[in-house]
Amino acid sequence: MSNSKGSAYGTPASDTSFRKNWDLEEYAAKAKTREAAEKEEAKARYEAKLAGKKYYKPLTGEETHTAARRNVLDLEANVGKTMLVPAGAGVGKRGRGAGFYCAACDLTFKDNIQWVEHVNSMQHLRNIGETGEVKKATADDVHARIEALWERLQEQKRAATTTLKERLELREEEDAKEREARRLKRLEDAQKRKAEREAAEKVKVEYGEDVRVEGEHDEDDMMAAMGITGFGGSKKK
Known part of the structure; x- marks a missing residue:
């Protein structure tokens, strides 16, 4: 009779040593920090809206100056292709959908004009780690x-x-x-x-001048086979 307190691994059912122990306090602290950052961003967005300005992600000091784009924007890469998109992707720009998707900003644009305007916008430049300012050349x-x-x-x-x-x-x-x-x-x-x-x-040296050349005496041979020796006349003496 099997032990009712055992498990499939041969250890008591109450033994959970093989499971990962989650540090609840650590994740609670991370969640609290994230919520505080979200509240701070929401407050900054609200204040910028009241001032009639557009909110941009604050600089961290690790950004680089904006430089000229080295690669060419391929606006025809997905022409004629079929794309699988999640449900509800056709509503709004937020999230991945059918069209031009920006992974840095998590936005999807339906036409190339909006896409080009976005990649040149300050919002996109800040999200990819650029200040939006060009270094003045000396x-x-x-x-x-x-x-x-x-x-x-x-x-x-x-x-x-x-x-x-x-x-x-x-x-x-x-x-x-x-x-x-x-x-x-x-x-x-x-x-x-x-x-x-x-x-x-x-x-010619071996046989003299009487050398039968191929095809030269075919007519004479045919006449001889027919019993005709020649048509020459006899001379009277």
């Missing part, structure tokens, strides 16, 4: 930028020159190979014709 920065662009241009010219030189060399090699192939073909044909002439001369 004279040294401008000089360094010009030097870098000039060096890049020179490298492109050198690469183009090298590429053109390699192409010309490759074309010369291909032409040389074609000329050599034609020369070998002409030499082979000349040797073949020479061998045929030598074989014909050898036959």
Whole structure:
């Protein structure tokens, strides 16, 4: 008879050592901190609304200056594709839905104009860790930028020159190979014709002038087979 107090793991049912112990006080403190931050943000949003201003996420000091976008916005990536979206995604912009979704702001936009305006907005820049301000370039920065662009241009010219030189060399090699192939073909044909002439001369030397050439005496052979020796007339003496 099995022990009614046992469990499938062979230990008493009251033994919960294999379960994870949650620190309730720690999670309660995290929840309290989160609620305080949400209340502070709601208060700041309300005060900004009363002042007729738009609320932006406060700076933490770890943000970077806003720089020019290096990549191109692909507005046609999802054209003709089927997307699975959660229920209720077509209502409002909040959350992931069908359209252009911003993971940093958790917003979805239905057309490309709103999407472009959003990625250039202060709200989006703050959420991705940028201040929204552009660093003012000094004279040294401008000089360094010009030097870098000039060096890049020179490298492109050198690469183009090298590429053109390699192409010309490759074309010369291909032409040389074609000329050599034609020369070998002409030499082979000349040797073949020479061998045929030598074989014909050898036959004439061995058998004299009475050499039957293929197809030359076919008519005479046919007449002889029919009993006709010739049509020549006899001379009177």
